[in-house]
Amino acid sequence: MSIDETTAARVAKLARIKVEDAALPALVTDFNRILGFIEQLNEVDIDGVEPMTSVTPQRLKRRDDVVTDGNQQDKILSNAPDAREGFFAVPKVME
Amino acid sequence: MLDLTYDLPKIKTIAGAKHDWELVIGMEVHAQISSSAKLFSGASTKFGAEPNSNVAFVDAAMPGMLPVINEYCIEQAVRTGLGLKAQINLKSAFDRKNYFYPDLPQGYQISQLYEPIVGEGEVLVELGDGTARLVRIERIHMEQDAGKSIHDMDPTMSFVDLNRTGVALMEIVSRPDIRGPEEAAAYLAKMRQILRYLGTCDGNMQNGNLRADVNVSICLPGQFEKYMETQDFAHLGTRCEIKNMNSMRFIQQAIDVEARRQIAILESGGTVDQETRLYDPDKGETRSMRSKEEAHDYRYFPDPDLLPLEIEQGWVDDIAASLPELPDAKKSRFINDFGLSDYDASVLTADVESAGYFEAVAQGRDGKLAANWVINELFGRLKKEGHDITDSPVSPQQLGGIIELITKGDISGKIAKDLFEIVYSEGGDPADIVEARGMKQVTDTGAIEAAVDKVIADNPAQVEKARANPKLAGWFVGQVMKATGGKANPKAVNELVSKKLAG
Numbered sequence: 001m002s003i004d005e006t007t008a009a010r011v012a013k014l015a016r017i018k019v020e021d022a023a024l025p026a027l028v029t030d031f032n033r034i035l036g037f038i039e040q041l042n043e044v045d046i047d048g049v050e051p052m053t054s055v056t057p058q059r060l061k062r063r064d065d066v067v068t069d070g071n072q073q074d075k076i077l078s079n080a081p082d083a084r085e086g087f088f089a090v091p092k093v094m095e
Numbered sequence: 096m097l098d099l100t101y102d103l104p105k106i107k108t109i110a111g112a113k114h115d116w117e118l119v120i121g122m123e124v125h126a127q128i129s130s131s132a133k134l135f136s137g138a139s140t141k142f143g144a145e146p147n148s149n150v151a152f153v154d155a156a157m158p159g160m161l162p163v164i165n166e167y168c169i170e171q172a173v174r175t176g177l178g179l180k181a182q183i184n185l186k187s188a189f190d191r192k193n194y195f196y197p198d199l200p201q202g203y204q205i206s207q208l209y210e211p212i213v214g215e216g217e218v219l220v221e222l223g224d225g226t227a228r229l230v231r232i233e234r235i236h237m238e239q240d241a242g243k244s245i246h247d248m249d250p251t252m253s254f255v256d257l258n259r260t261g262v263a264l265m266e267i268v269s270r271p272d273i274r275g276p277e278e279a280a281a282y283l284a285k286m287r288q289i290l291r292y293l294g295t296c297d298g299n300m301q302n303g304n305l306r307a308d309v310n311v312s313i314c315l316p317g318q319f320e321k322y323m324e325t326q327d328f329a330h331l332g333t334r335c336e337i338k339n340m341n342s343m344r345f346i347q348q349a350i351d352v353e354a355r356r357q358i359a360i361l362e363s364g365g366t367v368d369q370e371t372r373l374y375d376p377d378k379g380e381t382r383s384m385r386s387k388e389e390a391h392d393y394r395y396f397p398d399p400d401l402l403p404l405e406i407e408q409g410w411v412d413d414i415a416a417s418l419p420e421l422p423d424a425k426k427s428r429f430i431n432d433f434g435l436s437d438y439d440a441s442v443l444t445a446d447v448e449s450a451g452y453f454e455a456v457a458q459g460r461d462g463k464l465a466a467n468w469v470i471n472e473l474f475g476r477l478k479k480e481g482h483d484i485t486d487s488p489v490s491p492q493q494l495g496g497i498i499e500l501i502t503k504g505d506i507s508g509k510i511a512k513d514l515f516e517i518v519y520s521e522g523g524d525p526a527d528i529v530e531a532r533g534m535k536q537v538t539d540t541g542a543i544e545a546a547v548d549k550v551i552a553d554n555p556a557q558v559e560k561a562r563a564n565p566k567l568a569g570w571f572v573g574q575v576m577k578a579t580g581g582k583a584n585p586k587a588v589n590e591l592v593s594k595k596l597a598g
Contacts, residue, residue, distance in 0.1 A: 014392055016195050016202075053402055060402040065130050065167030068137030069151035076150045076257070086146040087245070087254035090197045094246050094253070 003031040101219075101227035107275030108316070109351075111358040116313045118354050119322075119331050120279050121271035124286050125264050126296035127240065127304040128171045134239055134263035135162030135205065142302050146256040154261040156200035161400055168263040169406065170414060171295040172212050172237050175265055177415050178293045179232050181216025185411070187236075188403040192393045197255050198242030206266075207236035208395045212404065218289065219423055220273075220282045221441065230282055231270040240264050265296070271310065271331065274319075276347035283307055283343060288422050292447055306341040310334045311353045313361070332357065333367040337374050337381055349374035353381045425450055433462025442470055448484045449474075455491030460498050468494060472515055493518050496525035505529060507536050509581055537583045540591070543575070546583065547591045550574045561596050568592050 003011075005024045008031055012019040019027060077083040082090070108115040133140060136151035153160040176183050188210040191203040213235035221227040242260040244253050267286065273279050287305055290296040298305050312334035314322075322330040337353060340346045352374075357367050372381040420428070422444050429440040429450075443453045443466060457465035473494060477487055497514055500506045506514060506529060517528055529535055537543055550571055551558055561567040571592045576583055 010392075014193070014394065053397075058402065060404050061163055062166035062169070063132070063137065063163045065132050065165050066137065067132050067139040069132075069153075070138035070149045072150070073145060073147045076147050076152075076155050082252070084249075084252075084254065086148075087248075087256055088147070088197070089249070089252045089254055092246065092249075092251055092253050093197055093244060 002035065003028055101221065101225060104222045104224075104226035104228055104274070104278060106319075107277070109313075109354055109358060111362050113362050114315060116354070116358050117316055117319060118275055118350065119271045119312045119314055119319055119334075120273035120275070120350060121310040121334070122269045122273065122279065122282060123308040123310070124267040124269075124283065125240075125306050125308070126175075126267060126286075126290055126298075128168045128237075128263040128265055129295060129297050130165055130167050130171065130263055132165055133261040134165055134168050134237065136261055138261070140262050142304075144258055146254075147258065149258040150260065154200075154257055156202070162205065164401070164404070165263065168237060169212070169404065171263075171293075172235060172265050173406070173411055173414050174293050174418065175267070175290065175295045176213030176216065176235055177411075177418055178289050178295075178421055179213075179216035179218055179235070179267075181232055181235065182214035183406075183411050184210065184212055184214055185408060186210065186403055186405050187212040189398040189401040190395045191398045192238075192395055194393060196241065196244075197253065198244045198257070198260065200242075200257065200260065204239050204241065205398055205401070206238035206395075209397070210403070211236035218269075218282070218285055220278060220285050222277065222281055223438075223441070225437065228272065228274070228278060230272045233268045233270050235265050235267045238264050238266055271312070271322075271334075276350040279309060279350055280343040280347050283346065285422075288445065292419055292421055294419075300341045300343075303341055306339055307346065309337045309340055309346060309350060311337060311350055311357070312367075313354050313357045332361070333369050335367065335369065335381070336371045338371050338384065340374065342376075345374060345376050348376065348379065349381060352379060356381065419447070429453075429462075433457055433466065435462060435466050439466045439470060442474075446484075452484050452487070452491050456495045456498065458495075460495055461502055464498055464501065465495070468498060468515075472512070476515075476519060488522070489515070489519050493522075493525060500525055500529060504584070505535055507581065507585060510534050510536065533582075535582065537579055540587060543579070543583050543587050544591055546575050546578050547571070547588065547595055550578065551595055558596065565593075565596070568596055571596070 005028055008024055008027045009019065011031075012027070073086055077086070077088065080088050082088070106117055108117055110116075127140075128134075130140060132138065133151070133154065136153040138151040138154055139149045141149060151160075153162055173183055187207055189205050190208045192206045192208065193203040195202055211234040215234070216232035218230050218232060219227055220230055240259050240262040242255055242257040244255050246253050248254050269282070273282050283305075287298040287300075290305070291298045296305060300306065312332035314330070314332045318330045322328065335353060335357070337349050340349060353372065360367055371384045373384050374381050426437075426440045426444045429435050429443060430437065435443070442449075444450045449469075453465065453469045456469055473487065473489060474484075477484065482488070494515075497511055497518065500514070501508065501511050514525055514528060514534060517523070517532075518525055554571075554574075557567070557570060561571065572585070572588050575588045575592065576585065
């Protein structure tokens with residue numbers, strides 16, 4: 001599998017990362033190197049091997065169903081470039 | 096347990112210009128889990144709060160924040176799975192569904208694509224005409240809800256409220272076993288009923304706590320059967336997904352117009368594109384959500400912030416042991432134990448509260464009579480005044496008391512209605528009211544006889560006519576009832592009037 005410039009541009013767009021056309025060839029080379037490495041990993045036979053999800057055996061931590069957070073509208077909005085009447089205000093997005 | 100049997104509903108067909116077409120519908124129901132806190136944060140889920148006040152830093156996706164799962168939400172998903180007779184997966188995992196939208200600050204939704212917590216189940220959907228369809232459930236997974244964007248507060252800006260961001264949802268995915276608009280609405284109604292019985296979702300559609308994406312495709316007769324045989328989707332048409340429906344009525348309309356749109360395309364030689372569409376109830380049409388198409392490449396991958404979710408069989412067994420009696424079982428029991436009709440049993444088991452009320456009235460009394468009174472008198476009256484069964488002014492004990500008085504023959508059906516009215520508006524013990532206000536039915540033959548004699552003596556002309564035409568005897572019965580204030584036992588009056596007129 002290899003990636004061309006169109007695919008690289010699409011991936012960048014989906015990730016909302018601005019990439020100038022001039023930067024695409026280098027990006028394609030990087031992507032293809034990464035994919036090449038993954039293809040190499042794919043050669044290892046992992047039949048019947050459970051994916052390792054943690055280096056130490058542990059159980060997913062749970063919380064109780066209790067309200068312990070929130071009521072901090074000012075803090076939530078403090079980094080917003082624009083906030084009005086308690087809302088984040090963003091350029092119009094409409095279906 | 097369930098011994099109700101139903102015929103299969105007739106498949107709805109829509110006549111095109113060239114063929115008859117059948118509908119094939121699958122639904123994804125999004126049910127908000129009835130938890131106090133969110134799926135991965137300690138912020139409240141309360142509806143209608145000040146904008147952005149129920150938001151933790153996790154929900155706002157502040158850098159470095161990590162999700163910690165709410166155990167109660169896991170329990171509710173398992174409970175729902177058990178209620179739908181579904182397989183519970185002791186190991187499930189969370190994935191990221193990546194897309195950008197202002198009301199999703201993380202840039203991804205945490206969901207369970209590859210390993211959902213609940214696998215295959217089923218739900219029996221009754222259509223109310225003695226038919227029902229068994230709809231297969233494919234899976235249930237947990238996921239985060241997104242925030243809310245408001246577009247009409249400013250001409251150039253959209254306003255975003257993250258209160259809903261991160262609230263726990265269950266997505267309940269059906270197989271495409273639903274075959275018409277009415278079936279789709281009935282499916283959602285049944286799902287809502289089961290969720291409310293289980294207590295895992297409040298089913299409030301107006302607030303968006305229960306909503307559905309509806310997948311619609313059309314096919315020629317015979318194709319669906321081929322699909323069922325092989326489970327190969329190639330036998331079915333291309334589907335379109337109508338997003339975010341939260342009204343039973345609009346769901347039916349949307350399915351109908353979408354099916355007709357697809358028929359028109361196919362019959363004119365075109366092809367249906369698989370896409371997401373939005374139903375516009377004002378225009379009565381569905382339209383493509385083109386902006387969603389671009390973002391449709393979700394690039395799912397396992398969420399590295401969350402370990403796989405492992406639960407123990409013992410815990411699942413404990414939840415199973417705590418399940419309430421579910422609608423199908425309750426309905427079946429009402430039919431068998433109280434001799435109710437399928438219809439009455441359906442009405443009474445529509446929600447847990449009504450069923451509980453009825454049972455309290457019917458216990459140790461005449462079940463059918465109790466059903467009549469609860470459905471016709473009580474529900475009718477409550478509806479008229481906009482009351483709910485939970486705030487009924489008449490308690491089950493009071494209504495039960497009225498029914499006992501009828502059964503004992505102390506009051507007639509007509510007086511019982513007056514009595515119900517008094518109990519409804521003034522309260523009090525029915526037996527005491529009957530005693531205090533002299534409403535008891537007169538069964539004393541001597542007293543009734545005297546009244547009959549008096550009416551006959553006072554109306555010689557009518558007597559002549561009635562002797563010639565026995566049908567006119569009813570007039571005398573009416574006069575006697577009037578004279579006794581409706582308290583005479585109608586059966587006794589009838590007998591006496593016939594006897595006296597004959598003699």
